[in-house]
Amino acid sequence: MKKNIEDLLPPHIRALHPYVPGKPIEEVERELKISAIKLASNENPLGPSPRAMEAMREYVGQVHRYPDGQGFYLRRKLAERFSLHPDQVLLGAGTTDIIEMVAKAFLQGQAEGVTAEGSFVMYYVVAQMLGAALHCVPLKNYTYDVEAIAEAITPRIRVVFFANPNNPTGTYVRAREIDRLLDRIPDGVLLVLDEAYAEYVDDPEYSHSIDYVRQGRNVLVLRTFSKVHGLAGLRVGYGLGVSNLVNCLNLVRGPFNTSSIAQVAAMAAMDDHAHVRESVENNRREMRWLCEQLDRLGVRYVPSVTNFLLVDTGRDANETFQLLLRQGVIVRPMKENGFPTAFRVTIGRHDENVRFIESLKRAGMTAPVPA
Amino acid sequence: MLTRRDFGKRAGLLLAAASGSSESALAQRAIAGLGNAPPGTIWINANELPDGPCAAAREAMTQVLPETGRYHYPEFRDIYAAIARSEGLDRSQVVVGAGSTEVLQMAVQVLTSPVRPLIASEPTFEVPFAVARALGRPTVSVPLTSSYAADVKRLAEEAAKAKGGLIYLCNPNNPTSSLTPKDDIAWLVANLPSDAVLLLDEAYIHFLESPEQESGLAWVRQEKNVMVTRTFSKIYGMAGLRVGFGCAKPALIRPLAALAGNVISIVSARAALASLREAAKLVPERRARLTATRDTLCRWLRQQKRPYIEPHANFMMIDMGRDVRSVIPEFLAKGVAVGRPFPPLDRMLRVTIGTEREMAEFRRVFEQVL
Numbered sequence: 001m002k003k004n005i006e007d008l009l010p011p012h013i014r015a016l017h018p019y020v021p022g023k024p025i026e027e028v029e030r031e032l033k034i035s036a037i038k039l040a041s042n043e044n045p046l047g048p049s050p051r052a053m054e055a056m057r058e059y060v061g062q063v064h065r066y067p068d069g070q071g072f073y074l075r076r077k078l079a080e081r082f083s084l085h086p087d088q089v090l091l092g093a094g095t096t097d098i099i100e101m102v103a104k105a106f107l108q109g110q111a112e113g114v115t116a117e118g119s120f121v122m123y124y125v126v127a128q129m130l131g132a133a134l135h136c137v138p139l140k141n142y143t144y145d146v147e148a149i150a151e152a153i154t155p156r157i158r159v160v161f162f163a164n165p166n167n168p169t170g171t172y173v174r175a176r177e178i179d180r181l182l183d184r185i186p187d188g189v190l191l192v193l194d195e196a197y198a199e200y201v202d203d204p205e206y207s208h209s210i211d212y213v214r215q216g217r218n219v220l221v222l223r224t225f226s227k228v229h230g231l232a233g234l235r236v237g238y239g240l241g242v243s244n245l246v247n248c249l250n251l252v253r254g255p256f257n258t259s260s261i262a263q264v265a266a267m268a269a270m271d272d273h274a275h276v277r278e279s280v281e282n283n284r285r286e287m288r289w290l291c292e293q294l295d296r297l298g299v300r301y302v303p304s305v306t307n308f309l310l311v312d313t314g315r316d317a318n319e320t321f322q323l324l325l326r327q328g329v330i331v332r333p334m335k336e337n338g339f340p341t342a343f344r345v346t347i348g349r350h351d352e353n354v355r356f357i358e359s360l361k362r363a364g365m366t367a368p369v370p371a
Numbered sequence: 372m373l374t375r376r377d378f379g380k381r382a383g384l385l386l387a388a389a390s391g392s393s394e395s396a397l398a399q400r401a402i403a404g405l406g407n408a409p410p411g412t413i414w415i416n417a418n419e420l421p422d423g424p425c426a427a428a429r430e431a432m433t434q435v436l437p438e439t440g441r442y443h444y445p446e447f448r449d450i451y452a453a454i455a456r457s458e459g460l461d462r463s464q465v466v467v468g469a470g471s472t473e474v475l476q477m478a479v480q481v482l483t484s485p486v487r488p489l490i491a492s493e494p495t496f497e498v499p500f501a502v503a504r505a506l507g508r509p510t511v512s513v514p515l516t517s518s519y520a521a522d523v524k525r526l527a528e529e530a531a532k533a534k535g536g537l538i539y540l541c542n543p544n545n546p547t548s549s550l551t552p553k554d555d556i557a558w559l560v561a562n563l564p565s566d567a568v569l570l571l572d573e574a575y576i577h578f579l580e581s582p583e584q585e586s587g588l589a590w591v592r593q594e595k596n597v598m599v600t601r602t603f604s605k606i607y608g609m610a611g612l613r614v615g616f617g618c619a620k621p622a623l624i625r626p627l628a629a630l631a632g633n634v635i636s637i638v639s640a641r642a643a644l645a646s647l648r649e650a651a652k653l654v655p656e657r658r659a660r661l662t663a664t665r666d667t668l669c670r671w672l673r674q675q676k677r678p679y680i681e682p683h684a685n686f687m688m689i690d691m692g693r694d695v696r697s698v699i700p701e702f703l704a705k706g707v708a709v710g711r712p713f714p715p716l717d718r719m720l721r722v723t724i725g726t727e728r729e730m731a732e733f734r735r736v737f738e739q740v741l
């Protein structure tokens with residue numbers, strides 16, 4: 001009997017569903033005939049780094065050249081910034097690309113991974129894509145449970161994905177706890193420390209992850225240009241790790257995974273200290289204001305060190321999402337992520353945050369929810 | 372348990388397995404060594420089009436800059452649809468990648484297996500071979516015919532022998548710039564073993580006089596086991612932006628679409644869309660310019676009695692009469708970066724067709740090197 005081409009696919013590939021994105025802002029505006037604001041994707045409300053935009057404008061005529069596949073200049077600049085060697089820097093089309101590389105390189109065959117429930121969805125998506133086993137331990141008080149993660153490391157575990165701060169809860173653990181975790185992780189296990197929101201954290205004891213790299217430990221630190229630098233649409237992130245590890249990951253990296261214009265923009269953004277400062281200041285000021293407002297309304301949320309808040313109204317997350325959407329405020333419901341009554345809202349500009357709070361009031365979300 | 376030593380060993384194994392995708396980049400860098408190139412060097416080494424993106428694409432890129440702070444995932448539905456429309460296909464028949472390279476990678480990953488080999492001509496574009504080797508998949512290479520076309524009979528035989536597999540055919544072929552006749556490919560499609568898929572790389576198809584006639588897209592529309600890849604890196608002049616796509620029936624596209632992790636940058640997407648809108652005018656204009664420059668070079672080579680492979684793309688292979696490993700550095704020392712060696716064609720130099728001025732300089736240096 002003639003076989004269909006689908007029959008040749010492994011079951012875990014056949015089970016995959018292509019990513020179905022949410023409603024674009026323009027579509028919401030068209031349907032509701034009102035202007036909409038998007039506070040759903042943890043983007044920088046101040047927009048891209050002006051210096052990055054300027055650099056891209058100047059580079060437009062040169063995009064007929066292939067990118068430097070090795071990203072030599074951007075890697076060198078990042079290495080200088082962190083006092084590392086360029087061989088300890090890996091570029092990705094966003095950190096998601098690097099998460100994929102880690103899984104492709106280390107989660108094949110019998111190898112397994114561990115992470116937390118209620119964390120960054122791409123860990124789960126990538127593991128499923130590759131048919132890799134990924135164990136998920138519950139969060140404790142919305143926070144990664146270091147003890148439970150350490151306990152979950154069986155001899156089959158090769159990779160630990162640890163989002164610090166965690167998305168979507170906005171919580172973090174301090175460096176000394178990561179120290180303790182590392183001491184308990186066996187030698188041949190890779191700790192992926194996903195620090196996509198590091199620049200927003202205001203705590204001197206938050207992280208000394210780069211030291212692990214300098215000490216030659218099996219740690220890969222993930223950072224991104226999508227958040228504080230405001231370059232989400234360009235797809236560029238990076239990993240920092242020992243050169244041996246970076247070499248491994250380079251083998252499964254697409255030869256030209258970051259575009260030339262993204263590399264140019266990223267380098268300019270690194271020098272845009274004013275933009276980074278303003279972005280962090282806006283976030284700090286507005287986070288304080290939002291929390292005050294939510295406190296006043298008696299709406300529960302998880303205190304956050306990032307540029308977003310997990311808000312728990314005690315009501316069905318999808319319904320709340322719809323109520324806010326109808327008023328032109330797009331947030332991200334977290335029902336599918338294990339928080340049935342919560343949504344995630346990105347800290348916007350002040351005018352956006354005012355509108356969000358007003359919409360929340362009009363949606364009747366103001367009554368204190370019994371504990 | 373994996374110890375730190377095993378960790379290192381594993382790295383070594385992976386390194387050994389993937390002697391390819393990064394190899395080309397490394398080789399290129401080693402030969403064209405960034406430091407060795409004199410100032411003002413002419414880069415006719417990577418089959419880029421010197422025209423760059425068209426004016427409309429530049430305009431679209433500049434306009435989208437203030438929006439680069441946003442993720443644009445939702446917009447990609449429209450982008451996929453626009454690309455599908457431009458090729459007369461349905462959205463479900465298209466997958467977009469970071470260059471056609473990413474699509475080729477995904478195709479090899481999904482459509483080969485430990486028992487289903489990758490079968491391709493030698494020499495050809497090396498990424499599919501490199502990916503297959505890195506994944507530990509079997510590979511079969513078949514020499515080009517005496518006219519530098521793909522040997523379709525042997526490709527089909529090998530697929531039949533393996534009871535399936537993925538046949539990769541780049542047309543026009545990189546690095547030879549030669550063409551496999553449409554009738555030969557039609558024969559291959561008609562004689563494809565049932566468990567085999569034909570992957571037609573049409574990165575350079577727009578440089579042919581009648582690309583639509585030569586293209587394999589008709590077989591995609593007929594739902595054959597054929598996948599066609601296209602790119603914006605060549606005639607559209609935007610290799611730096613990383614946009615390409617694959618076309619096939621939905622059953623072949625679906626598993627690739629699920630794997631397509633690298634969403635392209637919004638700057639790239641908008642530039643690609645603007646280019647597509649201009650394609651009807653842009654493609655023939657650029658082809659005419661390119662062909663004229665290439666014809667001048669061919670004429671000159673004939674006057675020099677210098678053999679070359681009849682070109683069909685924006686690059687060509689010239690017989691240097693000696694190993695190009697010694698020729699390439701001589702060119703570079705005189706400010707002309709040319710293609711790397713492509714064994715087993717050791718005497719053949721691959722040269723990208725640049726601007727008129729660049730090719731005049733190439734001819735001047737050529738005389739000195741010989």
